[in-house]
Amino acid sequence: MSQGNTHVSQDPAGERASCTVLEALNRISGKWAIGILLNGSHGPARFTELERAVPGISRRMLTLTLRNLERDGLISRTVYATVPPKVEYRATAMADELHSSLTALTTWAERHREMIADAREAYDREHGTPAGADADR
Amino acid sequence: MSQGNTHVSQDPAGERASCTVLEALNRISGKWAIGILLNGSHGPARFTELERAVPGISRRMLTLTLRNLERDGLISRTVYATVPPKVEYRATAMADELHSSLTALTTWAERHREMIADAREAYDREHGTPAGADADR
DNA sequence: CTGTATCCCAAAGGATACTG
DNA sequence: CAGTATCCTTTGGGATACAG
Numbered sequence: 101m102s103q104g105n106t107h108v109s110q111d112p113a114g115e116r117a118s119c120t121v122l123e124a125l126n127r128i129s130g131k132w133a134i135g136i137l138l139n140g141s142h143g144p145a146r147f148t149e150l151e152r153a154v155p156g157i158s159r160r161m162l163t164l165t166l167r168n169l170e171r172d173g174l175i176s177r178t179v180y181a182t183v184p185p186k187v188e189y190r191a192t193a194m195a196d197e198l199h200s201s202l203t204a205l206t207t208w209a210e211r212h213r214e215m216i217a218d219a220r221e222a223y224d225r226e227h228g229t230p231a232g233a234d235a236d237r
Numbered sequence: 238m239s240q241g242n243t244h245v246s247q248d249p250a251g252e253r254a255s256c257t258v259l260e261a262l263n264r265i266s267g268k269w270a271i272g273i274l275l276n277g278s279h280g281p282a283r284f285t286e287l288e289r290a291v292p293g294i295s296r297r298m299l300t301l302t303l304r305n306l307e308r309d310g311l312i313s314r315t316v317y318a319t320v321p322p323k324v325e326y327r328a329t330a331m332a333d334e335l336h337s338s339l340t341a342l343t344t345w346a347e348r349h350r351e352m353i354a355d356a357r358e359a360y361d362r363e364h365g366t367p368a369g370a371d372a373d374r
Numbered sequence: 375c376t377g378t379a380t381c382c383c384a385a386a387g388g389a390t391a392c393t394g
Numbered sequence: 395c396a397g398t399a400t401c402c403t404t405t406g407g408g409a410t411a412c413a414g
Contacts, residue, residue: 124346125271127353131387134262147396158388163397173356184395185394194349201345204338209261212331216264219310268407284376295408300377321375322414 127172132157132165134202137191140175141199144188174198264309269294269302271339274328277312278336281327311335 128134135154139145145153151162166189169175174195180186191199265271272291276282282290288299303326306312311332317323328336 120343120346120350122268122271123350124342125265127346128262129266131259134259151396158390159397160389160399161387164387171357171360172353173360174353179396185397187396194352197349198342198345201338201341204341205261205335206257208335208338209257209264212334213257213260215331216309216311220308223308223310296377297379297409298407301407316376322377324376 127174128198128202130165130168132161133169136162136165136169136189137174137195137198138202140189141191141196144178144190147187147189150189169195264306264311265335265339267302267305269298270306273299273302273306273326274311274332274335275339277326278328278333281315281325284324284326287326306332 128137132154135157136150139150139153147162147166150166151157151159154162157165166175166177170177174192175189176192178188178190180188265274269291272294273287276287276290284299284303287303288294288296291299294302303312303314307314307326311329312326313329315325315327317325
């Protein structure tokens, strides 16, 4: 806020910042990454455990998201060569640091959930947006 | 996107949390929302200013993103009936609170940027993922 | 200046079936 | 148990042209 920046012209304090935030978001983007990250942050979790802990996720998306998180170094994957196979996933230290930011986001969402719902309702009432309004095509 | 959760059975430590985070993320999701939010947070900005401040954005996406943010009560839109028309956008108080969380995310991203890049490189070297590997189809 | 309207493509994600 | 493979639908978003 109090940055004394009264007008926006070219790069000033926005391009670089938004770019960085975009980078941050790109890693945790997708419908499931965060749910997985939060679940994996309180102890190791197995594939099926995650599948149950993140309701609605498909095996495919769980695998894909897990792989991406692993690739970025946010999740570690440990395979135990037992039978039946056992694989443990857990958040890395780097992801643990992210966790607090995610929590901040959660807190914000909880605090403003109703306010946002009201804002939407009001908006849709003023501008006739019938809940299924198509912004695109 | 808006279906996913068919029914909520219990609450296996994470469901509620991940759901809330998802809600948070859904409002600021998309390629441009955050850049706009950050730019609108240090004073009112006009349409064209934002267009220039967020490099790469198209008129269409700027409009769409702005409308969604307005709908959620994160951006206020003020029209001056002058000629030529003038419209000012600015982050609301609610969005200002989000701003700090976004900043936390930015900070995290900056601190770990290299580490993540290295993790990717390492991963791609071990598992032969030739930079353009297609996770899907 | 501030948008809208189309068209089109690519990516995300769901459903389902099969496997070591 | 822990995934893969395929197919298909939906959504995000770029390009471009038109308009109040």
